Each structure stands twice: as structure tokens, then as C-alpha cells.
Amino acid sequence: MLVVKKEPHPKPLVLHSDNGSPMKGSDMLQTMHNLGVVSSFNRPRVSNDNAYAESIFRTCKYRPNYPYKGFTDLMQARAWVLSFVTWYNQVHRHSGIQFVTPQVRHEGKDQAILENRKAVYEKARLSNPRRWTGQTRNWNRIERVWLNPDNNQMLNH
Structure with missing residues (x-):
């Protein structure tokens, strides 16, 4: 039988998200806690806390074929x-x-x-x-x- 030893992460895993209700809900936070994942949230009304995500969203929305109607x-x-x-x-x-x-x-x-x-x-x-x-x-x-x-x-x- 092969036994694999997992080394612990030197830093905890972090999930960064906006301040949306689904990400702050008690079920989600408890699941993250059980998995050893630390939650991180944008500051209220600050759109550039996650600048890379905001940048790609802007690029996406300015494409000529962006599906504005869904x-x-x-x-x-x-x-x-x-x-x-x-x-x-x-x-x-x-x-x-x-x-x-x-x-x-x-x-x-x-x-x-x-x-x-x-x-x-x-x-x-x-x-x-x-x-x-x-x-x-x-x-x-x-x-x-x-x-x-x-x-x-x-x-x-």
C-alpha cells in the first residue's frame, strides 16, 4: 500500500471575494472553516480591491460581441x-x-x-x-x- 504524506501549507489558503451575501453566509463560512480556508472580503464600495478580476471584467464587457442580453x-x-x-x-x-x-x-x-x-x-x-x-x-x-x-x-x- 502506498502512503502519501501531505505536508501542511506554510500559509493558509485564502478565498478572496466581494461582500456578497452568498460568500458571507454562515453555511459557506462554516464550510470554509472546516476546510481550513480563510475568508477575505473586499472593502465596502471599493471596486479595485481585486484589480485583476475587475480588469478582466472590464475587458470582457467592452468586447464587441459581449452578450448584453444574456x-x-x-x-x-x-x-x-x-x-x-x-x-x-x-x-x-x-x-x-x-x-x-x-x-x-x-x-x-x-x-x-x-x-x-x-x-x-x-x-x-x-x-x-x-x-x-x-x-x-x-x-x-x-x-x-x-x-x-x-x-x-x-x-x-
């Missing part, structure tokens, strides 16, 4: 979400990672793309220096990404 059934909803996620990860160029797609970034192909962009900009600047009032755009790879950084993050990076 879905007719679960299959239609799943199909739309799948198409959105595919577009978001494989087509949409994200400004926070120098206008490459997450897929390109995760595959490690972004560095070559960024080096090529830098070369194109430098060549354009050399061929028409009067067009440029300063330096070309910075196409260096961004190593760390966050939304709504606090002052310590801005100073340390």
Missing part, C-alpha cells in the same frame, strides 16, 4: 466564455506585458518579438531623426506585472 442556455454561455478566453490569451495584446499575448509570454517567445520591435524603432529613428523628439519606445521585457501598485512596489521596482 444567454439562452448554459451551452451558449460556455461557448462564449471559451471564445473570450481564447481571444484574451491568444490574440489580445496586453499593454502590461509590452503588447504581446499571454500565450506568447508563457511560451517565452516575447523576448524575440520585443527585440525585433526595438530594432525596427531604432532603424526608423536613424532613417528619419527629425521625427523623433526623444528616445524610442522602451521595448524591454517587463518582468513583474501588477495593477494598482502601492507606493512600495513603485519604489522597489
Whole structure:
């Protein structure tokens, strides 16, 4: 018989959510407590406590095919979400990672793309220096990404 020893997590698992009633209900809180999950809630009337979630919701809502009238059934909803996620990860160029797609970034192909962009900009600047009032755009790879950084993050990076 194979025995697997589970090491305890060094930090408790945390479920962060808005202040909605379902997430604050006693059944949910008791279940989380039984599972060793700590609850964390947004501050009231503060929409950017979970900035990454809010950002993707905004991107989602501004898509041309956003289903403002809802879905007719679960299959239609799943199909739309799948198409959105595919577009978001494989087509949409994200400004926070120098206008490459997450897929390109995760595959490690972004560095070559960024080096090529830098070369194109430098060549354009050399061929028409009067067009440029300063330096070309910075196409260096961004190593760390966050939304709504606090002052310590801005100073340390």
C-alpha cells in the first residue's frame, strides 16, 4: 500500500471575494472553516480591491460581441466564455506585458518579438531623426506585472 504524506501549507489558503451575501453566509463560512480556508472580503464600495478580476471584467464587457442580453442556455454561455478566453490569451495584446499575448509570454517567445520591435524603432529613428523628439519606445521585457501598485512596489521596482 502506498502512503502519501501531505505536508501542511506554510500559509493558509485564502478565498478572496466581494461582500456578497452568498460568500458571507454562515453555511459557506462554516464550510470554509472546516476546510481550513480563510475568508477575505473586499472593502465596502471599493471596486479595485481585486484589480485583476475587475480588469478582466472590464475587458470582457467592452468586447464587441459581449452578450448584453444574456444567454439562452448554459451551452451558449460556455461557448462564449471559451471564445473570450481564447481571444484574451491568444490574440489580445496586453499593454502590461509590452503588447504581446499571454500565450506568447508563457511560451517565452516575447523576448524575440520585443527585440525585433526595438530594432525596427531604432532603424526608423536613424532613417528619419527629425521625427523623433526623444528616445524610442522602451521595448524591454517587463518582468513583474501588477495593477494598482502601492507606493512600495513603485519604489522597489
